[in-house]
Amino acid sequence: MEIEVLEGVFDANEIIAKENRTLLDGRGAFMVNLMASPGAGKTSFIMRTLEGISGEIKPAVIEGDIAGKVDSERIAEIGVAAIQINTGGSCHLEARQVNTALNHLDLDGVQLVIIENVGNLVCPAEFKLGEDLKVMILSVAEGHDKPLKYPLMFSESDVLIVNKIDLIPHTDFDMAFLEDTVRKMNPSVEIFKISCRTGVGVDAWIDWLKNRVKAS
Numbered sequence: 121m122e123i124e125v126l127e128g129v130f131d132a133n134e135i136i137a138k139e140n141r142t143l144l145d146g147r148g149a150f151m152v153n154l155m156a157s158p159g160a161g162k163t164s165f166i167m168r169t170l171e172g173i174s175g176e177i178k179p180a181v182i183e184g185d186i187a188g189k190v191d192s193e194r195i196a197e198i199g200v201a202a203i204q205i206n207t208g209g210s211c212h213l214e215a216r217q218v219n220t221a222l223n224h225l226d227l228d229g230v231q232l233v234i235i236e237n238v239g240n241l242v243c244p245a246e247f248k249l250g251e252d253l254k255v256m257i258l259s260v261a262e263g264h265d266k267p268l269k270y271p272l273m274f275s276e277s278d279v280l281i282v283n284k285i286d287l288i289p290h291t292d293f294d295m296a297f298l299e300d301t302v303r304k305m306n307p308s309v310e311i312f313k314i315s316c317r318t319g320v321g322v323d324a325w326i327d328w329l330k331n332r333v334k335a336s
Contacts, residue, residue: 130246130247154166157240160283169322170198205218219250254279255281264297274302276306279309283315
């Protein structure tokens with residue numbers, strides 16, 4: 121019975137995810153579902169991304185958190201449309217919540233919607249939101265063994281961002297091990313190695329993203 125209930129939840133979510141996709145296609149907008157554990161640098165990564173696409177691609181941001189609105193306020197301060205979703209305890213966003221947010225955002229001319237999912241390496245990978253890309257961030261501080269502990273997240277993501285590479289000299293982080301492990305799970309994954317703090321590697325991600333958005 122529990123399995124049937126769970127399948128029902130996923131089925132209902134997928135129906136609304138398809139509605140989100142139809143809505144975005146009608147607007148000509150590309151959507152990224154950004155996932156990571158707390159402290160990996162999601163908001164800093166979004167800020168770097170918004171800076172890199174400024175003047176070329178019009179963005180909007182959906183911020184997902186258990187509580188608070190500090191991240192959406194930070195983004196709104198730079199003139200980017202942002203809306204906050206507080207889950208009240210749930211460890212992930214669902215398609216219905218994103219649908220509500222999309223219908224409250226002014227999507228006129230918006231080419232890129234970035235969703236910052238709730239900080240978690242488990243549940244967000246299981247729920248489709250209608251996104252074009254699943255992007256996950258792993259920070260060096262979390263260690264190179266995380267793909268072995270959270271295989272679904274690494275298998276489902278289209279893009280892996282390895283953040284805080286400026287910390288590598290101060291850790292035992294093994295980049296070669298990480299890449300080898302992830303590519304065995306997910307051969308088509310794109311991997312970008314960056315530091316949001318220093319800006320190293322960010323341009324490669326920005327150029328790749330611009331091409332994907334414009335191609336869509």
